[in-house]
Amino acid sequence: xxxxxxxxxxxxxxxxxxxxxxxxxxxxxxxxxxxxxxxxxxxxxxxxxxxxxxxxxxxxxxxxxxxxxxxxxxxxxxxxxxxxxxxxxxxxxxxxxxxxxxxxxxxxxxxxxxxxxxxxxxxxxxxxxxxxxxxxxxxxxxxxxxxxxxxxxxxxxxxxxxxxxxxxxxxxxxxxxxxxxxxxxxxxxxxxxxxxxxxxxxxxxxxxxxxxxxxxxxxxxxxxxxxxxxxxx
Amino acid sequence: xxxxxxxxxxxxxxxxxxxxxxxxxxxxxxxxxxxxxxxxxxxxxxxxxxxxxxxxxxxxxxxxxxxxxxxxxxxxxxxxxxxxxxxxxxxxxxxxxxxxxxxxxxxxxxxxxxxxxxxxxxxxxxxxxxxxxxxxxxxxxxxxxxxxxxxxxxxxxxxxxxxxxxxxxxxxxxxxxxxxxxxxxxxxxxxxxxxxxxxxxxxxxxxxxxxxxxxxxxxxxxxxxxxxxxxxx
Numbered sequence: 009x010x011x012x013x014x015x016x017x018x019x020x021x022x023x024x025x026x027x028x029x030x031x032x033x034x035x036x037x038x039x040x041x042x043x044x045x046x047x048x049x050x051x052x053x054x055x056x057x058x059x060x061x062x063x064x065x066x067x068x069x070x071x072x073x074x075x076x077x078x079x080x081x082x083x084x085x086x087x088x089x090x091x092x093x094x095x096x097x098x099x100x101x102x103x104x105x106x107x108x109x110x111x112x113x114x115x116x117x118x119x120x121x122x123x124x125x126x127x128x129x130x131x132x133x134x135x136x137x138x139x140x141x142x143x144x145x146x147x148x149x150x151x152x153x154x155x156x157x158x159x160x161x162x163x164x165x166x167x168x169x170x171x172x173x174x175x176x177x178x179x180x181x182x183x184x185x186x187x188x189x190x191x192x193x194x195x196x197x198x199x200x201x202x203x204x205x206x207x208x209x210x211x212x213x214x215x216x217x218x219x220x221x222x223x224x225x226x227x228x229x230x231x232x233x234x235x236x237x238x239x240x241x
Numbered sequence: 242x243x244x245x246x247x248x249x250x251x252x253x254x255x256x257x258x259x260x261x262x263x264x265x266x267x268x269x270x271x272x273x274x275x276x277x278x279x280x281x282x283x284x285x286x287x288x289x290x291x292x293x294x295x296x297x298x299x300x301x302x303x304x305x306x307x308x309x310x311x312x313x314x315x316x317x318x319x320x321x322x323x324x325x326x327x328x329x330x331x332x333x334x335x336x337x338x339x340x341x342x343x344x345x346x347x348x349x350x351x352x353x354x355x356x357x358x359x360x361x362x363x364x365x366x367x368x369x370x371x372x373x374x375x376x377x378x379x380x381x382x383x384x385x386x387x388x389x390x391x392x393x394x395x396x397x398x399x400x401x402x403x404x405x406x407x408x409x410x411x412x413x414x415x416x417x418x419x420x421x422x423x424x425x426x427x428x429x430x431x432x433x434x435x436x437x438x439x440x441x442x443x444x445x446x447x448x449x450x451x452x453x454x455x456x457x458x459x460x461x462x463x464x465x466x467x468x469x470x471x472x473x474x
Contacts, residue, residue, distance in 0.1 A: 150393075155410070156461045158410070158411035158438075159409070160383075162407060169438075175392055175395070176395050177388070177391070178390055179390065202402070209401075209402075214398075216400070222462055224392060226389060229389070229455055231455050231456055234471055234472070235468050238471050239467070
C-alpha cells in the first residue's frame with residue numbers, strides 16, 4: 009500500500025466523532041414541530057443524519073446536541089422508532105457556538121471531529137472521505153459547492169452583480185483535528201462566529217475547502233423536505 | 242376595483258410575450274442530449290417550460306430561441322409528442338446576449354416581455370405575477386431568492402467569509418417593458434453581459450428585485466432533474 013491508498017487506510021483507523029447539532033426552532037418550516045423531528049421515509053430526519061455517520065464507519069462515536077426542551081421528546085422518539093444507535097446527548101446553548109462548545113466538552117479523546125447540522129441527512133460518503141483526508145493532513149476541511157445561479161448584492165434599494173465564479177456555498181460536516189477545534193473553542197464568543205470555520209479562522213488558521221455534494225442540502229424550507237424524501241429513497 | 246386589484250386586472254390585459262432561451266449544450270449533465278430535451282414527466286423539459294407561460298395566460302405569445310443545430314430535432318420532437326402550442330422559433334447566437342437579441346427582433350409589438358431560461362420549468366404563477374406587476378410599473382423586475390447557506394469568497398488558495406444576508410440568487414423570468422429591453426439590446430455586446438439585468442443596468446436603469454420561488458431551479462446537474470421530476474408531478 010502506497011500514497012493515497014495508504015493514507016485512506018490510515019484515515020479509516022483514526023478515531024472519529026460526529027458532533028451533530030440540532031438546535032433549530034423550525035419557524036421557517038411553517039410547522040410547530042422543529043424540522044429535525046419531522047418524519048421522513050419512516051423515521052425522524054435527525055435519525056437519518058445520525059445513521060449516516062454510523063453507516064460510513066460503525067466505529068464513529070456520535071454526540072448529539074439538542075435544545076434542553078427537546079430532550080424528553082427525543083428520548084420518547086427513540087423508543088417509539090426503536091432507534092438503538094448509541095449516542096451521547098448534551099444540551100444546546102444560547103447560540104450555535106455555545107451548543108458546539110458543549111458538544112466538544114463531551115469528547116474526551118480521538119483524532120477527528122465532524123461537526124454536522126442535524127438537518128443535513130444527505131451528505132455522501134465521498135464528501136465524508138474528502139473531509140477526513142484533508143482534515144487529517146491540514147487540520148480542517150470545509151465542504152463547499154459552486155453557485156449555479158447569478159448572484160447579486162442587495163442592500164436596501166440598491167443592488168449590483170457579484171462574480172458568482174468566486175463564491176462557494178458552505179456545507180457541513182465542517183471537519184477538524186479534535187485538538188485544533190477544541191483549542192479554537194477556548195476563545196470568547198463573538199457574534200461573527202456563524203460557523204465552526206469562522207471560529208477556527210479567528211485563531212489565524214487558514215481554512216481548507218473540499219468538494220461537497222449537491223444533494224447535501226440543509227432542510228430549511230418546506231420544499232426541501234420533499235427533495236430530501238426523494239434522495240433518501 | 243381599486244388599487245392593487247385594479248392594477249392586477251390592468252396587468253392581465255397587457256400584451257405579454259415569453260421569450261424562452263434554450264441554448265445549453267448539456268455538458269454538465271453527463272448526457273449527450275442537451276438538457277432542455279430530456280424527457281421528464283411525459284414530455285421534454287422545454288415543453289413544460291413553454292406550457293407554463295400558456296397556463297399562466299393563454300394570451301401570452303411565445304418566442305423560442307434554439308441553437309441552429311437543434312431546430313430539426315425540435316420540430317421532430319413537437320410531432321412526436323403532439324405538442325401543438327403555437328410558438329415562434331428563431332436561431333440562437335454566439336452568446337446568450339446574441340440569442341436574446343435575435344428573439345427580441347421577432348417581437349413586433351406588445352407591452353411586457355418575460356425572458357426565461359428554457360431549463361426552468363418550475364416558476365410559479367405568484368412569481369410571474371410579481372414580475373408582471375413590478376415590470377409594468379418600474380420597467381423591469383428580476384426574481385431573486387435569499388441564500389440559505391453560509392457563503393465564502395474563494396480565490397486560489399485563500400478564502401474568506403461573505404455576509405450571505407446581503408446576497409440573493411437570481412432567477413428568471415427577467416421581466417421588462419418591451420420598449421425598455423429592446424432599447425437596452427441596441428448596445429454593443431460586452432462580456433460582462435451575463436444576463437438581461439446586466440444589459441439593462443449598463444444603460445443606467447436601476448434594477449428592481451422581486452421575490453422568486455425556491456422550486457424555480459435551473460436544471461443544471463443530474464440531481465436537479467430528479468428534483469424537477471418531483472415538483473412537476
